[in-house]
Amino acid sequence: MPKYGFISRIGQGSYGVVMKARVIETGKTVAIKRILLKNDSQSKLELTREVLCMQNCKHENIVELFEVIEEDSTISLVMEYLTTNLKHVINDVHRPINDHYVRFYFIQLFKGIDFLHKMDIMHRDIKPDNILISSNNKLKITDFGQSCLHCPELPEENYGNQAGTRWYRAPELLFGATVYDPKIDMWSCGCVLAEYLNSCPMFPGRNDFEQIARIMNVLGNPNNETWPGWEDLPDSKKITFEKVNAVDDWGTVAPMGSEECLQLLRSLLSYHSVKRPSAEECLRLPFFARPILESIDYVPQPQQKNPLSTQVVYQYDDIQTAFLSLDDL
Known part of the structure; x- marks a missing residue:
């Protein structure tokens, strides 16, 4: 059974792509950062630092890392999604x-x-x-x-x-x-x-x-x-x-x-x-x-980028297949 349904692309850079996705079993929305693995030692060092920092930083004001998925040429970080x-x-x-x-x-x-x-x-x-x-x-x-x-x-x-x-x-x-x-x-x-x-x-x-x-x-x-x-x-x-x-x-x-x-x-x-x-x-x-407000009445507008579909959540058996299919969507 597919684990994730991909909703939209929310970021892209030299590192790879970030996708908004949904956990099929629970319906929970997550962000998945797919990082292209490079052969140079500096890139490997930076990736190692990123994963280790997120795994060891459990705090209410730090984005939570849920899962690390290793594949042939990529590593995907499944993280908390914020709008x-x-x-x-x-x-x-x-x-x-x-x-x-x-x-x-x-x-x-x-x-x-x-x-x-x-x-x-x-x-x-x-x-x-x-x-x-x-x-x-x-x-x-x-x-x-x-x-x-x-x-x-x-x-x-x-x-x-x-x-x-x-x-x-x-x-x-x-x-x-x-x-x-x-x-x-x-x-x-x-x-x-x-x-x-x-x-x-x-x-x-x-x-x-x-x-x-x-x-x-x-x-x-x-x-x-x-x-x-x-x-x-x-x-x-x-x-x-x-x-x-x-x-x-x-x-x-x-x-x-x-x-x-x-x-x-x-x-x-x-x-x-x-x-x-x-x-x-x-x-x-x-x-x-001074007194700090517990909440504010301002509602931040959600970030919208490259929706894959307004009707369909695309489901894939593995993250690799999902990201390779991005160009076709």
Whole structure:
């Protein structure tokens, strides 16, 4: 008997395809990420990290992994399905923007990040697309393809600097650092917070040089006062930028943010990672000392992509056959 009925394609990338599916026996809706196996060691390492992280991260704000299915040239991850993501919420012109809603979503994000960091896991690709939202506004972090273990007992461990998506990449990575800590995720959270407030990306650089320039337009040029040791980073002397001053009034950076919200944003978007609060510290800031809503009346619109059929749920005896048949549907 077929185990899954495939409903629609909800994502696609270099890794493979993500499908919305239904468990035939129970009717439960799931997401199935089919990853194409590659021969290079880096791809195998990333896949191993993703599976291990998801198997060991049981938390209400982390997407749950139900099953791993190994086939000849693919591995399929059967995961919890959520209707949309924070990117779609941000793009919704009808969504309300005030402190109550910011607190409601971001307390969930920081709880998830805090759990990961206490497990010594760096996500390394926090962005609105990787923050899923359910129909009742439950927030869950997903996509652990670039995650890795942080080894505090090995302070000189090399983690590589090409992790994550450029717009959300911490400045130490942009300047070539390969030794860093989980505070890179906190910078990304700051970028996501600014994007939520402004309804557009904070630093949408087209390349690494433009990315750095956009950051400098807000934070000013880095120096040994704002960022001790930055001149020792591998790429700090490769290009010279014009002298710019840091923004004094952060109300001009995110006009929709309250004073307490801007305090949180400014601390997250600090050059020096030591000055960025941890997720646990964020949850203790004045912004989150205010009452937190248990629910909100906003209903996120479900993400709709490439429905296979409005009438038929396609059933297959195995996932391999299902995905190979996608091009014919």
